[in-house]
């Protein structure tokens with residue numbers, strides 16, 4: 001689906017439409033009312049060879065705002081104006097295009113175009129950051145001559161580059177290869193209370209777990225996200241079970257029937273051995289404070305012990321600090337063996353800041369000796385690589401791309 005918002009760069013969306021249609025894609029164009037002031041309906045209809053969907057009222061018997069979003073393999077918006085970015089961020093649904101964005105569960109690519117002042121404005125930048133945190137691919141605008149005599153960032157990326165980005169997205173995601181697969185993912189970091197106001201926590205943001213959930217949904221899986229104190233919102237289309245501590249997480253994970261379990265959460269290894277019922281006051285503590293800790297249950301290892309057959313496929317994550325790439329793999333292999341899971345996604349947390357970052361670099365180790373390296377890429381791409389490995393195990397005849 002090609003969404004066209006109301007900006008002068010709408011005329012360049014014509015070239016994107018041609019590029020997509022020429023590479024064999026069926027494109028339905030959804031222009032906003034403002035976009036139609038720049039390029040008229042007959043142009044979109046003639047070049048796409050399909051009826052143009054312009055409002056929620058036409059063809060209401062087919063419920064277009066739901067049908068278009070659900071049926072699309074990818075939604076691409078050219079140009080994504082400041083107004084469209086703002087409406088998409090806030091879930092406003094006041095025309096067919098924004099309704100469609102709320103019903104789409106496929107990848108969404110936005111190609112912004114606006115004046116530099118509008119692009120660099122904190123409101124637009126905050127909207128772009130929010131959309132990206134939800135997994136929407138917001139392309140960087142190009143720099144150069146804008147509509148008037150001004151120049152700067154805000155120009156629509158070149159139409160062939162937009163077509164390439166869409167092709168990449170379509171290539172990366174084999175359609176619906178996780179259809180009918182149920183997945184439980186833990187994400188975020190547990191907090192272990194010491195008293196009613198204090199806790200021991202960790203720096204996990206939940207971003208990798210959220211990307212795993214979002215990409216699994218877009219590949220057709222039914223996803224439950226067991227979420228511990230995430231900094232980012234859960235993606236649309238998943239069942240969320242909020243948890244607080246390692247014990248809560250253990251209770252939420254056990255007894256859940258699933259084809260695949262992914263333990264992406266950073267679970268505390270230790271918790272205070274007693275929870276004070278009331279806030280501990282400074283004058284109750286004498287001199288140096290010593291906090292007595294006790295170990296928590298290893299949820300991953302206990303899920304492996306509980307399993308009776310070949311399902312679920314159980315995936316662990318390992319955050320390690322290593323001296324070298326070889327040492328990292330060594331640590332990963334021994335952890336994989338210790339935990340007894342089928343796959344372990346190993347990343348190094350020492351050299352670069354992984355926590356809270358949007359990209360990641362991992363090795364996916366298999367209990368069968370397999371090894372897949374995923375070079376530095378977005379957490380969404382890391383998630384897709386893991387699902388490729390999992391999908392190949394669920395359907396052994398399917399080769400990994």
Ligand code: CTP
Pocket residue numbers: 246263264265266267268269296297298299300301315316317318319320
């Ligand atoms: N994990 C778990 N329960 C715990 C601790 C960890 O289920 N109490 C899971 C994590 O979700 C992750 C995997 O075990 O999938 C590895 O976590 P990590 O912190 O790297 O390993 P630890 O077992 O804690 O080992 P160490 O801290 O000694 O490296």
